[in-house]
Amino acid sequence: MSDLLVIAERRGSEIHSSTYELLGKARELSLKRPFNVSVAVLSDNRLDEDATASLFSGGADKIIMAIDKSLGRFNFEPYTKTLAAIVKKLSPEIVLAPATTSGRTYMPGLAALLKTGLTADCTGLDIEEDTGNLLQTRPAIGGNIMATIKTPNHRPQMATVRPKTFSALKEPYMGNGEVESFEVTPEMIETNATLLQFKPIGEGKKGVQDAEVIIAGGMGLRKVENMEPIYRLTKLINGTVGASRKIVDSKWIGHEAQVGLSGHTVKPKIYIAAGISGAVQHIAGMQTAEFIVAINRDRNAAIFNFADIGLVGDAVEILNDLVEALESEVKK
Ligand SMILES: Cc1cc2nc3c(=O)[nH]c(=O)nc-3n(C[C@H](O)[C@H](O)[C@H](O)COP(=O)(O)OP(=O)(O)OC[C@H]3O[C@@H](n4cnc5c(N)ncnc54)[C@H](O)[C@@H]3O)c2cc1C
Incomplete structure (x- = not known):
């Protein structure tokens, strides 16, 4: 054999x-x-x-x-x-x-x-x-x-x-x-290379590759300040922030969060895509997620073809509503 x-x-x-x-x-x-x-x-x-x-x-x-x-x-x-x-x-x-x-x-x-x-x-x-x-x-x-x-x-x-x-x-x-x-x-x-120092990055933090819940932002969030509800939401549900390449290229977040062909392939239980169009290169990295929620203003956005639940509307408003609803649940 x-x-x-x-x-x-x-x-x-x-x-x-x-x-x-x-x-x-x-x-x-x-x-x-x-x-x-x-x-x-x-x-x-x-x-x-x-x-x-x-x-x-x-x-x-x-x-x-x-x-x-x-x-x-x-x-x-x-x-x-x-x-x-x-x-x-x-x-x-x-x-x-x-x-x-x-x-x-x-x-x-x-x-x-x-x-x-x-x-x-x-x-x-x-x-x-x-x-x-x-x-x-x-x-x-x-x-x-x-x-x-x-x-x-x-x-x-x-x-x-x-x-x-x-x-x-x-x-x-x-x-x-x-x-x-x-x-x-x-x-x-035998080697010509000498290890001078070893610096672990993101120690203790779950990277997108190992995350069970990812909330990913895209250009539909319009400005970096609008990432805030994503950070609050991930904190509330112990999720990890993901990103499309466009917002990584715009320096809203580091490459370690990028999902897709030139980023990471992820397989979380839940993937929430907020303001992401659904370009093939993004889909290549997240289509094996178990459950996909897409939020997009455009009801014809390609991301909806891959989503289990699609929410048509303003991503920032919907994310803020979600944060508010969860925060009031936590307070109860
Ligand atoms: C070789 C190569 C490799 C690539 N690798 C990757 C990769 O690894 N990952 C990746 O993501 N991309 C990658 N890309 C880029 C990819 O083709 C897309 O350009 C990118 O995914 C688009 O990002 P986006 O969806 O955030 O932005 P956009 O394409 O600009 O889409 C924004 C979306 O937000 C929606 N929107 C606008 N306003 C709102 C609002 N107020 N509320 C809700 N929705 C709204 C719009 O309808 C639109 O669908 C790669 C491209 C190439 C050529």
């Missing part, structure tokens, strides 16, 4: 949800063309039993652990060279990694070392049962078309996938569960 390798995203001692989403997709592909699904974990510490058990129930047949003190924090050269050695040893048909900041950084380097291709930021993956060609779908030409890319002449086939694009397994996977230690050699961790 051939191998499929998922590269784990670690945040400290925790395995990030994007790893489980890739494992879920790997198991789905494996139903069409059987794979041994391995997950590579690079770290300065061995995973504890709970994390190991979660990776197995999340879909891994094998965990490959590469442990070295230099692999504690992401560092391009040690990560890329260690991963290249793991891939050369395993010879997988497919290598998948999350399109996170680190995944987006090491995967091109890894593809170059392995002399193969890479499809970045995929939004869909499928497989041809007979050839094993991975069908890698991603937006192209400014998000106006979806292109499906194959790499029939090179192996491994490598792709990154945005977090929240796929779902983790709903039922636990029952595999054999094998842990393999991978020996990290001095050549693999």
Whole structure:
């Protein structure tokens, strides 16, 4: 049976949800063309039993652990060279990694070392049962078309996938569960880069990618001061502020809040889009939200085609009404 390798995203001692989403997709592909699904974990510490058990129930047949003190924090050269050695040893048909900041950084380097291709930021993956060609779908030409890319002449086939694009397994996977230690050699961790300082940003705050409720603002709010009811509302319901690119470009809010093709892909339980038109590039980042509420003055706005509830009216007025209603509920 051939191998499929998922590269784990670690945040400290925790395995990030994007790893489980890739494992879920790997198991789905494996139903069409059987794979041994391995997950590579690079770290300065061995995973504890709970994390190991979660990776197995999340879909891994094998965990490959590469442990070295230099692999504690992401560092391009040690990560890329260690991963290249793991891939050369395993010879997988497919290598998948999350399109996170680190995944987006090491995967091109890894593809170059392995002399193969890479499809970045995929939004869909499928497989041809007979050839094993991975069908890698991603937006192209400014998000106006979806292109499906194959790499029939090179192996491994490598792709990154945005977090929240796929779902983790709903039922636990029952595999054999094998842990393999991978020996990290001095050549693999040799680097010209020195980490001078590490500054975490937004510590303790939920980013849009992990948020369960997002209230996103767009240009229909007209001016930055009109973001105020969004901030009050998110505070009241423990939500997170999201944004269209136009208001990010207008510097009303930072890029970390941007949802869409050149921002983040999100999958909250509730997404409220206030004064957002529903351009394809925005929709690409939020259409998998479980429940979408759109507020727009124009009843023909494209966003309504994706909304579960549509409110036609002035976004600021409606948001202020909502804040008022919730605040009076809280006071009761
Ligand atoms: C390569 C590329 C990548 C891109 N990536 C992204 C991305 O990641 N994310 C993203 O969002 N965009 C992205 N865009 C930009 C995208 O095409 C749109 O320009 C952008 O999403 C529009 O933002 P908006 O809906 O806030 O503004 P607008 O298009 O200006 O829409 C404003 C909306 O507000 C409504 N409105 C006006 N007044 C009110 C009111 N008083 N009350 C209620 N509604 C009102 C209007 O009817 C309109 O529908 C990208 C574009 C390209 C080419």
